[in-house]
Amino acid sequence: MRAQWGGLGAARPGKPQPRSYRKMVCLPATPLALRRRLGLWLLVGLCLSAGYALEKKVIKGKVGEKVGLPCCYEIPSSESLQNYRVYWQKNTTDVVLAYAEGKMISTPKNRTEMNETNLTLWISPVKILDSGPYQCVVQRLPRSLPSSFVVCDESVTLFVTADFTEPNITTEVSTDSCELTEMVVRCSSHGGFPKPKISGTLNNVSVVWNASWVSKSSLSPYNVTGTLWLNVTEDISITCSIENDGFSKSTSLFLKKTNECVVPTVPPPYHVITASTIIMIFFIVAITLTARYLRRHVRSRRRKPQDTVEEDVKEYHICRFPILGIPRCSPHRLLYSNAYCVDPLALWKGMTAAENSA
Template sequence: MVCPSAAPPAPTLRMWLGLGLFVLLCLGLGQALEKKVVKSKVGEKASLPCCYEIPHSESLQNYRVYWQKNTMEVVLAYSHGELIDSHTRYRNRTEMDPWNCTLWISPMEILDNGTYQCVVQHKSVVVCDEHVTLFVTADFSKPDITAEVTASSCESTEMVIICSSHGGFPKPKISVALNNESVEWNTSWVSESSLSPYNVTGTLVLNVTKDVNVTCSVEYDGFAKSTSLLLEKTNDCVVPPVLPPYNVIIASSIIVIIFILAIALAARYLPRHVCSHCRKPQDLVEEGTKEGMKPPVSPKVTSETSSV
């Protein structure tokens, strides 16, 4: 006798309930993650959601709602619809929605950065307890680039490139690119505390052999600002004259000295021959005139002649 195979057991109610709870848990976690982080800028208005919405059949008078920061500072506290506590730093800057308990903070400050907790009680029973992280950002100034020439030659120009930005939050990343190619440089940050504005400066020593475009960028919490500057290589280079070798100078000097001595000796010791036919007619006439002007030579008279 062959027994028929048993059919698989049908899903039980417990299995369906477990599956339903798992789905609800996943949905709840998804909503919690979606509400977990809020970003805002200094001077703007931030909205921090709570995890509970009061039914329209009831009112805030039936609940206690606490908004606190870092479990230490009570931002707002409501009991039976009345404000019972508020931190001095948040006074006149906060308000709460009476139905979904959303907390509004305006204007934002850097010190508002941190984790907040919303707690809702109904008839002494906690019906909501959720943490919300608030990230506050402050815009940095547009980067300022300066270039100072420290040395220059015909081949290259050495420059010190300085890029600076200030007044922003959180701590930024500053980068530099030469003709759209990233390079490493020295970076320094200055801030009074972890919740104070930052001043950032980047320094780069660069040998410029040709025109180059420098781009400085400051990045912070998904935001970025940049500035570009064109560096031109200086062309006022004067090439010094190339002197001849030392041996050539000595040899040339000796040749010149010998040539001068030869001319001097030739002028002093060589005889001067002047031919008669080379003499000018005027010179001959002058010479004849001088001969005619000479007095005639009278014959000598002796004693013997006079006696005769």
């Protein structure tokens, strides 16, 4: 029975097993998988090391500072620069510095120098235009060999940044009423690099600015301006932040809503102004004439005699019987009367009767 012979791979009694089958059973089944796993881990390690190396080759600096770009080779203490040829070049074609047998063989670029031991390229003061890839090439010049050979050839990238100015917040009121105030808020900053990001808050709530950037070229400083349109009904606090390359600058502004409601006065029409002016002129003229009249009247009163009896006595002519229509009068002193001629006899009788009755 097969069940008595044992499981898979057991030798059948009384019958020898072929050698090929014996070898197939005895060989391990895992070397290929192990090789694949080892290769995968090696690839991951190479990628990580390559990424780390690339990260190390990016040098950052700020405008105005002194920046050093490291080379991939350092001359041993037992040797000197005379045994090497060193090239520092930018963008693969623009030579910055070059040394051969310890002597400079190129005109150095402005603001650059090289350390003769570790071959570091120093730039001071650095500018935005200095940004870009740099390459360090080192060749050894052995005396026993007919030609030189390269011992180092690697690149390093310089990234230059510039700080932005402190953000400046300005406001402009477009409409102001008792209920609300419409205004335009602007936040601006300039002179920075690279292109920044503008953000902010309104009463501790994030807001999105309508941002615009201005730059002359890809390697020129930026000017940034953010704009907000607000309907202000209460006191507000505004914060503006400018961020670039991990650096941030912020400014805050507090705006107070005034509760005073002033209704603007409407100027009167032109015809009303004209009529009012004419009335004022007539009024002034009337006052002036009245004052002059009163002054003259007072002066004339001062010139009259003080005796009231004599004031009422005037000299009249007593009319007699007219002859041929021409009255003949003789002067007599009589009391004042509205009549042109007074009969003296009748006047005397009237005065006597008045005295008797008294």
